[in-house]
Amino acid sequence: MIRAFVRSDSEERRFATANADLTATTLRVNRIFVLAMPLLMGIMNFSSVAVLWFGGHLVDNGQMPIGNLTAFLAYILQILMSVLMAVMMVILVPRAEASAERIEAVVRVEPSIAAPEHPVTPATAKGIVEFRDITFGYPGGEHPVLRDLSFQLRPGETTAIIGGTGAGKTTLLNLIPRFFDVSSGELLIDGVNVRDRSLEELWSGIGLVPQQAYLFGGTVADNLRFAAESATDAELWHALEVAQARDFVATMPGQLDAPIDQGGTNVSGGQRQRLAIARALLKRPLIYLFDDCFSALDATTDARLRAALRAETRDTTVVIVTQRVSTILNADRIIVLDGGCVVGSGTHEELLAACEPYQEIVASQLGEAAA
Ligand SMILES: Nc1ncnc2c1ncn2[C@@H]1O[C@H](COP(=O)(O)OP(=O)(O)OP(=O)(O)O)[C@@H](O)[C@H]1O
Ligand SMILES: [Mg+2]
Structure with missing residues (x-):
């Protein structure tokens, strides 16, 4: 936590x-x-x-x-x-x-995130996430990190969140699994405030791949089965295939039984990210949250992974946080975050035509690519 x-x-x-x-x-x-x-x-x-x-x-x-x-x-x-x-x-x-x-x-520390006494279960679990006028500041921090956020994330849609370093992207994602409570406003999942849901039930519907992918000491299979205890080897290989991790796991000694050091220090950063993605896929959640987890992948692997993911996550709510425009060209909606505020929202073409901060991001990255 x-x-x-x-x-x-x-x-x-x-x-x-x-x-x-x-x-x-x-x-x-x-x-x-x-x-x-x-x-x-x-x-x-x-x-x-x-x-x-x-x-x-x-x-x-x-x-x-x-x-x-x-x-x-x-x-x-x-x-x-x-x-x-x-x-x-x-x-x-x-x-x-x-x-x-x-x-x-x-x-004896009492967690600040307490489970409600009478948890509410939504009538239908679809994975609709709604931000209503949300403002959030870290405990002890002077200024709010996120301000007046209002938007909806829907199943079958891929929403991308783009913004500079420190714009509040990770913070925004962390509000969805209720790692922090919002300072004002409401965060609803399937129409129920996250504060009213039981934590286990809330988390079981969310697959989060954090910015710093973490693997546990054990084997590759142990790490993957963390998300789905009873998954068969065939299911593990399928998740690895989608996450573009099949090839390197196949060459590891022992394959699925290959040892992983605590923290995943014996695999590369990109391999760690892909194993963490495979783990999230095995969970089959309603909501996928990918926090900048394509950053350590080369451009071709990134493209192959996103194509495979699109097929796999067709009916789910997908949020992709990134700093790279190329990762999100095909997203259904892009939210541009700057200093904790939404400064633009729409498809790549719409934003390119009308949103100045987005134009600047695109120009800087195309400039880099051309150089
Ligand atoms: N645990 C924390 N306690 C206090 N302030 C924090 C904490 N985590 C982040 N912040 C502050 O919140 C702001 C937003 O941080 P956040 O991690 O959400 O940025 P980000 O958009 O994910 O950046 P990056 O692209 O570098 O990952 C930053 O100014 C940071 O200093
Ligand atoms: Mg971040």
């Missing part, structure tokens, strides 16, 4: 002071430890030597049987070991206490 993480100046200062405190305390603890350990070991060994020295003389003079000396030595070592353990406890218990407090603090 994505969380706003904004620190104020006073928090920043507190953080710096706490850091300095931690360094000083750790140094002091380690200094005490460095002195205490040799001291205790010294006492222990010195005692053994003393017992053997005096006991040896007594045994030698016939004043004590040798068994008594051995038993005494064993007892004294046991006592000294216990003292050593007690000292260790004095150091470890406060540490464990502090750790336990912190773990408890995390466990």
Whole structure:
């Protein structure tokens, strides 16, 4: 779950002071430890030597049987070991206490996104998403990131969202699965406010491919079955085929059983994106949200993938976020976002004729292509 993480100046200062405190305390603890350990070991060994020295003389003079000396030595070592353990406890218990407090603090956090007490289920699940006058600002942020958004996303339509870096595209997508609650306005899916829907049910209808595709440690199949536990191998291959990932998975050792490192660090960025797309496809949701997930693909793979996706997602609501005009030429509708506001909406041709910010984006990219 994505969380706003904004620190104020006073928090920043507190953080710096706490850091300095931690360094000083750790140094002091380690200094005490460095002195205490040799001291205790010294006492222990010195005692053994003393017992053997005096006991040896007594045994030698016939004043004590040798068994008594051995038993005494064993007892004294046991006592000294216990003292050593007690000292260790004095150091470890406060540490464990502090750790336990912190773990408890995390466990006790109440999520700001709470499931409603009486969830409402829409009469028919179609995948119609409606933004009604939505304004959104991150908790702790000064200005709203999205302002006065009103539009509808419909099944069977591909809507593209284009805009510069920081325009609010990812934020807009994250509102649909209710990772954040809107500040004002209403977000409806199939006529029901997302705040009134049960979270599991809401999420089960949405396939989100995030901007930073993430894979889990395991195998390729494990990662894909995360979306559909009971999917057969044939279904996995089909999803890989559509996501243009079949070829490289086929060449991996073990194919579907090829190992994937935590975070997907042993595959390339583009391969990670395609596996994440295959995972979303297997879920067969009503709404697909692709957040700039074609960015690491070369132009031919991008084109092949979009053609295959179009056939696969015919009756669903598809939202594609991108910075590349070439990715969205065929979209049914393009929404141009700038500074959190919609500055244009329509097809490529309509926008090219009438929307200045869109003309600028197209001109800059065509300029790049020509250069
Ligand atoms: N978790 C957050 N907490 C506070 N502010 C955030 C957070 N995430 C994003 N922002 C701010 O919201 C604005 C929009 O960010 P967003 O990630 O939606 O942009 P974007 O259009 O997806 O950009 P990009 O094309 O680079 O992915 C930015 O100004 C950013 O600083
Ligand atoms: Mg983004």
